[in-house]
Amino acid sequence: MIVSIEGIDGAGKNTLVRALTEKIEAQVLAFPRYETSIHAQLANEALHGRMGDLTDSAYGMATLFALDRHGALEQLNAPGLLLLDRYVASNAAYTAARLLDDAATQWVAELEFGRLGLPRPALQVLLDTPAELAQERAKRREALDAARTRDRYESDSGLQERTAAQYRRLAAQNWQSPWIVAAPEEDPGQVATRIIEFLGSIK
Template sequence: MKGKLIVFEGTDGSGKATQAKLLCRRLEQEGLAYREIDFPRYGKPSAAMVEEYLRGGLGKKAGDVNAYAASVFYAVDRYASYRQDWGDFYEGGGLVVADRYTTSNAVHQASKLPDGEREAYLNWLFDLEYGRMGLPKPDLVVYLDMPTEITERMMRRRESDTGTHADIHEQDTAYLRRCRANAGEVARLCGWTVVHCADGDAPRTVEDIHGEVWQRVREVL
């Protein structure tokens, strides 16, 4: 008996980690068992090429590494995670909450391609991970749509507060804008659940967003 897989997706700084944790807290309150996963798995051998890519070791801009090559880096990490960490739990009927998944390649890597090539890429991506690698398809993808202007402010504040350094995705505002534009189209094509996280120029509160997310999650539990 296969389980349920709920994925949070969005551009960098859109609040995926926050909303994933709020959902997990709600599941605990409801007495529901779950596993929480997130990608990439920094520090794991399977994520080594992802880290090399994001730190700029293969090119200083995201576009220096083509969509297909970068996608394989991430896919390998997901496959290892499934085999090592959560596959048995899922296959036994467990509920899994993911901060990013295959869907992140659809958001970030497809944005590197011209309009006429994106559909072929998506078909290749989903066949690679869900078909040939045997990774489970999500039961629900919650796409957190946050304007790039807001996410950029939030990321710069996070860097200042934590002393961290932005990766090559997070440094490139033009790239982040392309990702958001691409994600809107991918969300429509793939039937993702879109949650709008801002009211004009102001972000909604995390509690308000969580309330909407929980309503959508309850429909698939």
Template sequence: MSGKLIVLEGTDGSGKATQARMLGQHLQQEGIAFREIDFPRYGNPFAEPANLYLHGALGSDPGDVNAYASSVLFAVDRFASYKEDWGAFYEQGGVVIANRYTTSNAVHQASKLPVGERREFLNWLFDLEYRRLGLPAPDLVVYLDLPTELSEQMLRRRETATGTQADIHEQDEEYLRSCRMNAREIARDLAWTVIHCDRDGSVRTVEDIHSEVWAQVRRFL
């Protein structure tokens, strides 16, 4: 008996980690057992190839590593995490909340390709991870949509608060803009649940966004 896999997706700075944490707190209050997973798993050896890519070891521009090669780096970490961490819990019927998943490769890596080549790439990506690697496909993907200008503001605010350095994706505003346009098309084509995180030119409160996330998630439990 397999469980439920709920993925929180969105471009950088859209608040995925915060919403994943709040969703976990809500599930705990409801007495629902769950696991929360987060990619890439910084500090885990299996995530190091993805970490090196994100921090410029393979090139300072996202386009320096093609969509297929980049996706493999992230897929290695996901496969290892399933075997090491959450696979057994999921297979026994558990609820898993993912902050990023295969869907992130769809959003970020497909945007590197000409529009006419993206469908072929997505077919390859989902075949690789969901069939050949045996990872579960999500039951629900909640896409947090935020205009790129506001995403940039949130990213810079996070850097200041945490003292962390932006990765090569986060440093490239044009790349983030392309990712958002690509993601909106994928969300439409794959029937992801889209939540707009802005209103009247400002970011909505995390509580307001969470209430909408929870309304969508509870239908799948």
């Protein structure tokens, strides 16, 4: 059973994952898998300006992120509860925001759930953090950790705002599976409880 935690950079995904793992037993996987996936590493190189004009291609970047997830197919299909820090919805939201085209979310769904055969999540959770707050968190994170230099997506405030709007659109239509939306002022422990209650209702 997969639960994906979604939101723009700095939304608080790691914090919610920690709150959940304090309450329930689950495996955790974060995308992109920069440490182990060649596709994620190439995407990271592009996002930091070291792959020529690759980053200019929204479809090219989306395909690299999709292939990163495809490389984790065995883990995604393993038994038990799996918490994901980002999943397919992230690709859908960012790609649609980059292309200014809502239809791009369907292209991502067909690529990842269709052609690549990724399993659909049982639940998707949107941390609906305002872009301004998320940007401040990302800046603080960068200042505290030299390894967390913001990439081209993270430093583009306009893209972050459009991506947040796309995420809200996906959640409103329960894109691909049920969604829970967490308000920015909601305590992570309370959000974790809501998630656990939902999972209990579908067992």
